[in-house]
Every structure is written in structure tokens, then in C-alpha cells.
Amino acid sequence: MTQASTAPAAAEAVPADRVRIRPVGRGRRLPTSAAAALGLFVAARLCGCLVLAVVARPSDRRPLFLLGRSWDSVWYLRIASHGYGHTLHSRSGTGTGTGTGTGIHNDLAFFPLYPALIRGIGMLTPLDGMAAGLLVSWTAAAVAALGIHQVGRLLHGPSVATVLVVLWGLLPHSIVLSMGYTEPVLTAFAAWSLYAVLTRRWVWAGTLAALAGLSRPNGFAVAAAVLAAAVQEVWRMRGRGVPHRLWTGAALAPLGWGGYVLWVGRRRGDPLGGYFTVQRLWGSRFDFGVGSLQFAERMMLHGTRLHFPMALVIVAVGTVLFALLLADRAPLPLVVYSGLLLAVALGGSGFFESKPRFLLPAFPLLIVVAQALARTARARPWHAAVVASALAGFSFVYGAYLVVLARSPL
Known part of the structure; x- marks a missing residue:
């Protein structure tokens, strides 16, 4: 496998209008660095699931059940089996501790692509809904890892690209990438759409963006x-x-995001506002961060469970990383994509504990850290190994805590 001699690893971010396509080798074989990055990512996620299984064993809870039928996964499986039309009335509101929401939860809040894929696999294979959902999520996570690698490789070369994939697989909430959730699906379409934009493949970029918009509310x-x-x-x-x-x-x-929002609005009798009414009934609305600030104040005054202050720290770190991404002069599409995901996490009210999950698809925020860690790996390999081991240990243990012990929506 050869690399083009005219495409050395860039030392700093390349503006979008100056990005050049890096040949990936002869034929259509997977680049060696991409295969290595995918292997490391899969190993990281397998280790995370193994730690989860060990933590779940004393309570006799089945790991696959925890991964495939937790919280939002149940809603997606119901949609895949029965279509839309289910509403849950809850006396306890959203259950997030935010004090928002009315306790009327309608499944129209969930976008259709993931349950449609589950239903399609169930029709073509003997897999049940949970197994089909996990297959979609795991496959999407692998596709996303390859897309993230290609974006990183295009901008900064194979070493930074590999580190970028590993960092993404070791985020504190990366256990979600192994669960029946939609973040892997969104990230897969987003990564390859951004790669298509950077390489001027406009039709592919638009098509993949439309599919991303059908996968999650923040897919816009x-x-x-x-x-x-x-x-x-x-x-x-x-x-x-x-x-x-x-x-x-x-x-x-x-077309994907806009089409679904208009469809929900028409179904609710309010074409432009119906979808947002559904979200408000879930306690989820954009209030420019007022609700988040109020919850953070209550959390500091009265104390709370571990995952709430961790969510606050992760969002704060994400804000710092976005500032570094701007300072690094990253291409405009990466800045817009990451900035909007961060804005949703910062400015949205309700489900405070879910904000780090909302940031999982924002992989460009890790680019500056990946550059620094790649330089450290070349200069001081042992230092980089210690950092990677610490990240892995925390990611695996914290992920198991979130799924098995926290007993709170992810």
C-alpha cells in the first residue's frame, strides 16, 4: 500500500477551499491506517462491553438486554414493530430531575430512519428487533469510525486520523456506540457527508446529509x-x-430533517410547529441555556448523582474544544457541524444527563486533541500510552456505571 508523495500529513488544519483529495492507495482496498484504526476502535468497544458484563453480573442482568433495550431503545423497537402512534402519560414528568416537561411522551419525537432499518433487517433475516437494532448500531459505529478516519486523514494524515478514531471510541459516553441508540447512525452519515463535502462530492454530501437528518433531531x-x-x-x-x-x-x-418535521407537523395539525410541540411535551426545547443554567445551580446547591456533574464537565470541555477548533482554522463545514451540535447541547432545556450523548457525533471537536496526542506518541510513546490507558479505563468503567448502576436515561 503506497501513499502519494505529493500529499504529506498536514501540520495544521486546511481551509475547506484548499483541501486536496488524498489517494487511498491502489484499487479499492482499505488503507492500512484505516484498518488499524477500525481494529483499535472495535477492540475498545469490545472491552467496554466486557467491563459492562462484569459489572452487570452480580445483579443477574443480561448485557445484551442492557445494550439493546435500555431507555430510548425501547421506543425505537416499538416504532419498528408497530409504527408511530404510541403516547405514554407519566406522573413523574421527564424523569430527568430538571423540573421540565408535562409527562406526555409521544413517539413522534423519534426520527424514523433507525426503526426503519431495524424493521427492514427483521424482514430479511430471522433476527428479532433487539438483535437487529444492535446489528444496525454496531455496523453504523464501524462505518462512522472509517468515515472519521477519512476526514482526519484528509486534513492531517493517517497518524492523527487513527488517534482521532481511538479518542472517539474512548469518550466517557462511548458505551452508547455499542447500544441500540441512533448516535452511531447519525455519526456514520455525518462523517461521510463531511468527507464528501471536503472532497467536493456534492451529490453524495447532500444525499448523506438528508439521511443524517432522518436519523436524529440534531441531524440538521x-x-x-x-x-x-x-x-x-x-x-x-x-x-x-x-x-x-x-x-x-x-x-x-x-430534505430528510425538514421532511420529517413537516410530516409530524401535518399529522399533528400544525405543519410548522407540530413537531416542536411534541418535543416540548417531552420537556425538550431550545431556551438558549436558561433551563440548563437553572439545573446546574440546583445541582451545585443541593448535590446530585455522579452523572449530572459529569455531564456539566463534559459540555464545558466540549465548549473549550470548540474554541480550539476555531483557533486551529478548521474547515468551515466542520466548524458549522460541531458548533450546531454544541449549541443544541448548551441551549437545550431538559434531559441534562443526555447532553454528553448529544455531543457524541461531534467528532471534529477531538481533532486538536488528536493532533497533540499524535505528536506525543511520536516524541514520547510511553506518555501517549499512559494517556490512552487512562482514557480507556475511565471510559469502560464510567460506561458500565451509566448503563448498569445510574438508573437514569442516557
């Missing part, structure tokens, strides 16, 4: 990144002919 960030890149390209090419592929990709990008 992918479409916004594609549209921002398209505007930047049109501005750069002013006075020259803009290729029709760019217009096609830009038109496709928002």
Missing part, C-alpha cells in the same frame, strides 16, 4: 454544514459557472 447540523460549504464554494467561484452537482447536493441536504 449535517445539512447546515453542507449548505454552509455550498455557499462558501459559490462565493469562491463567483463570476464562474457553478456546477449543477453543487446545487443538487445543496437541495438534497435538508
Whole structure:
């Protein structure tokens, strides 16, 4: 496997209009660095699941059941089996401790792509819904890891790309990447859509952005990144002919998210506001961070369980990493995508403990850390090994705590 001599690893972020496609080798074989990164990612997630199984054993709780039928997974499995139309009335509100929500939970809050994939696999194979859901999530996580590697490799070379994938697989909430949740699906489409944008494959970028928009409420960030890149390209090419592929990709990008939101609104009798009403009934709304600040104040005054202050720390770290991403002059699509995901986590009210999960797809936030760790690995391998081991240990133990012991929505 050979690397092009004209494409050395970049020392710093490359603006979107100067990104060049790095050949990935002869033919269509997987680059060696991508295979290594995928292997390390899979090993990390297997270790995380093994630790979860050890922690769950004293309570006789089945690990696969914990991974495949916890919290939101149950809603997705119900949609896959019976379609939309289920509403749960709860006396305890959202159960998040935020004091928001009315306790009326409608399944229209959940986007359709993941349950549709579960249903499709169930029709084509003998797998039950839970097994099909885990298969979709695990496959999507692997595809996402490869997409993240390709974005990192395009910008900074194979070493940084491999570290970037490993860091993503060792985040505190990375256990979600092994569960029946939609974050792996969103990240898979987002990573490859961003790669397509950076390499000027506009139709692919728009198509993948549309699919990302069908996977999660915050999937609109992918479409916004594609549209921002398209505007930047049109501005750069002013006075020259803009290729029709760019217009096609830009038109496709928002169709998934926008189409589902309008469909829910029409079903609820309010085309533009119906979906957001459903979200408000779940206690989830965008209030520019007022609800989050109020909850953080109560948490500091009265104390709470471990995962709430951890969520606060993780969101704060994400904010710092976004500032570093800006300082590193990352390409515009990565900045827009990460910035919107961070804005949703910071400005959304309700489900405070879920905010780190909402940031899982924001892998560009890790690019600056990956660059630093890759440099450390070259200069002081043992130091990098210690850092990676510490991250792995914390990720595995904390992930098991979240799923087995916390007894709170992820």
C-alpha cells in the first residue's frame, strides 16, 4: 500500500477551499491506517462491553438486554414493530430531575430512519428487533469510525486520523456506540457527508446529509454544514459557472430533517410547529441555556448523582474544544457541524444527563486533541500510552456505571 508523495500529513488544519483529495492507495482496498484504526476502535468497544458484563453480573442482568433495550431503545423497537402512534402519560414528568416537561411522551419525537432499518433487517433475516437494532448500531459505529478516519486523514494524515478514531471510541459516553441508540447512525452519515463535502462530492454530501437528518433531531447540523460549504464554494467561484452537482447536493441536504418535521407537523395539525410541540411535551426545547443554567445551580446547591456533574464537565470541555477548533482554522463545514451540535447541547432545556450523548457525533471537536496526542506518541510513546490507558479505563468503567448502576436515561 503506497501513499502519494505529493500529499504529506498536514501540520495544521486546511481551509475547506484548499483541501486536496488524498489517494487511498491502489484499487479499492482499505488503507492500512484505516484498518488499524477500525481494529483499535472495535477492540475498545469490545472491552467496554466486557467491563459492562462484569459489572452487570452480580445483579443477574443480561448485557445484551442492557445494550439493546435500555431507555430510548425501547421506543425505537416499538416504532419498528408497530409504527408511530404510541403516547405514554407519566406522573413523574421527564424523569430527568430538571423540573421540565408535562409527562406526555409521544413517539413522534423519534426520527424514523433507525426503526426503519431495524424493521427492514427483521424482514430479511430471522433476527428479532433487539438483535437487529444492535446489528444496525454496531455496523453504523464501524462505518462512522472509517468515515472519521477519512476526514482526519484528509486534513492531517493517517497518524492523527487513527488517534482521532481511538479518542472517539474512548469518550466517557462511548458505551452508547455499542447500544441500540441512533448516535452511531447519525455519526456514520455525518462523517461521510463531511468527507464528501471536503472532497467536493456534492451529490453524495447532500444525499448523506438528508439521511443524517432522518436519523436524529440534531441531524440538521449535517445539512447546515453542507449548505454552509455550498455557499462558501459559490462565493469562491463567483463570476464562474457553478456546477449543477453543487446545487443538487445543496437541495438534497435538508430534505430528510425538514421532511420529517413537516410530516409530524401535518399529522399533528400544525405543519410548522407540530413537531416542536411534541418535543416540548417531552420537556425538550431550545431556551438558549436558561433551563440548563437553572439545573446546574440546583445541582451545585443541593448535590446530585455522579452523572449530572459529569455531564456539566463534559459540555464545558466540549465548549473549550470548540474554541480550539476555531483557533486551529478548521474547515468551515466542520466548524458549522460541531458548533450546531454544541449549541443544541448548551441551549437545550431538559434531559441534562443526555447532553454528553448529544455531543457524541461531534467528532471534529477531538481533532486538536488528536493532533497533540499524535505528536506525543511520536516524541514520547510511553506518555501517549499512559494517556490512552487512562482514557480507556475511565471510559469502560464510567460506561458500565451509566448503563448498569445510574438508573437514569442516557
